[in-house]
Amino acid sequence: MNIKNLKSAGVAALTAAVVLSGCGKIDPKATLVTINPGDGTKDTISLGYGNFVARYRQSMSDMMFLGYYGEDMWQSDQMSADGTTLQETTKKSVLDTIEEHYIAKSHAKDYGVEISKEQSKEISDAAKKFMKDNSKDTLKALGAKEEYVQRYLEDSTYYKLVSDAAKKEADKDIKDEECDMRTFSYVLFDTTGTADESGAVVEYTEEEIAGFKQQAETLSASSDFAKDAEAIEKTAQTYSYLRGEKEDDQMDMKIIKDAEKLSEGDISPVIEVEGVGYYVIKLDSDHDDEASQQKREQIQGEKFQDLMAKWKEKVVWKVDEKQWEKVQFDSLFKAPEKEDAAEESTEDTTKETTDETTEEQTEDKESSDESTDNTEENSEENTEATEDSETE
Numbered sequence: 001m002n003i004k005n006l007k008s009a010g011v012a013a014l015t016a017a018v019v020l021s022g023c024g025k026i027d028p029k030a031t032l033v034t035i036n037p038g039d040g041t042k043d044t045i046s047l048g049y050g051n052f053v054a055r056y057r058q059s060m061s062d063m064m065f066l067g068y069y070g071e072d073m074w075q076s077d078q079m080s081a082d083g084t085t086l087q088e089t090t091k092k093s094v095l096d097t098i099e100e101h102y103i104a105k106s107h108a109k110d111y112g113v114e115i116s117k118e119q120s121k122e123i124s125d126a127a128k129k130f131m132k133d134n135s136k137d138t139l140k141a142l143g144a145k146e147e148y149v150q151r152y153l154e155d156s157t158y159y160k161l162v163s164d165a166a167k168k169e170a171d172k173d174i175k176d177e178e179c180d181m182r183t184f185s186y187v188l189f190d191t192t193g194t195a196d197e198s199g200a201v202v203e204y205t206e207e208e209i210a211g212f213k214q215q216a217e218t219l220s221a222s223s224d225f226a227k228d229a230e231a232i233e234k235t236a237q238t239y240s241y242l243r244g245e246k247e248d249d250q251m252d253m254k255i256i257k258d259a260e261k262l263s264e265g266d267i268s269p270v271i272e273v274e275g276v277g278y279y280v281i282k283l284d285s286d287h288d289d290e291a292s293q294q295k296r297e298q299i300q301g302e303k304f305q306d307l308m309a310k311w312k313e314k315v316v317w318k319v320d321e322k323q324w325e326k327v328q329f330d331s332l333f334k335a336p337e338k339e340d341a342a343e344e345s346t347e348d349t350t351k352e353t354t355d356e357t358t359e360e361q362t363e364d365k366e367s368s369d370e371s372t373d374n375t376e377e378n379s380e381e382n383t384e385a386t387e388d389s390e391t392e
Helices: 047-069 086-106 117-133 136-142 146-171 206-220 225-231 253-260 289-313 321-325 338-345 349-356
Strands: 031-036 043-046 181-190 237-242 271-273 277-285 316-319
Touching (some): 031 086, 043 047, 047 321, 086 146, 086 289, 117 146, 146 289, 181 206, 181 225, 206 277, 237 289
Antiparallel strands (some): 031 043, 031 316, 181 237
């Protein structure tokens, strides 16, 4: 396999240095998706554009995970519970996000959303820079054209603007008690056993378990919870929950119920959870502003996804699976070597520094987390794109 390091782009996290291993051929003008928005019109998305978005998504994953999972990771099902390869899972996610971004953009007028002249210029400049900064080999491997990059950035921006506007509208119906979060610190004295050198579980003796309980009782009488936990080589963890909640998918409800009895600053008696061990908790905040805001944003995101689902029901979205099958992750991407990057920086240090400030990697896989999440890394607000929700 020939290894060729290529230059990375400085905008929207669209960066690629490629290891070529044979690129499959597709017809970029072929129709990938046929769309009937329900208003009597029809629209299409080209295979060339879909391929570019998929290969961009692949390039980001390559740079993060290739060193861990190896060059065959895209054909592996080691990260899947149903035997689906990583390539299949990623391609499905790409189609989902292209659809959601297309639909969000089609509802921009509902919220009075429009890309400004300044934003439009930034997007155009960013697309041109991407094409200039990447070599012909990289662009070929990505299936990149300036029009694709520009559309990618534009639709990402529209998605962000529409989702923000929709969440703001949804927030009007969210009550304060729906996101009233309390936060406690806790220490767990695990009584389930320890692993020996072979990995087998060795159960604790009754004396050892009694010792753990004694430590827990001492901590429950502490005047400095964090310090005294550290003194017995324990690190206090924190957990936030909704005031008055009746079920929790992460923390045992016995702990939550005992937390409800505490006032801010109080430390609980020892709480025994069968099959787990002894807990001691301290209520750090009767109302955690940060956790409450995060809960509010979570609810906003859920409401936006409900809205997106309703929008999808009104649109006929037909994918040509035979054309989509032609999109293969048959070349791998890796970051440039340090010496290459240093050599490039000497050419125009001032320009590189300025360009770096426009780089972005956002998480909004609400269409999915939202990115991370997304993602899992942000650029200028006006051109913010979502990585984890790659756009059309």
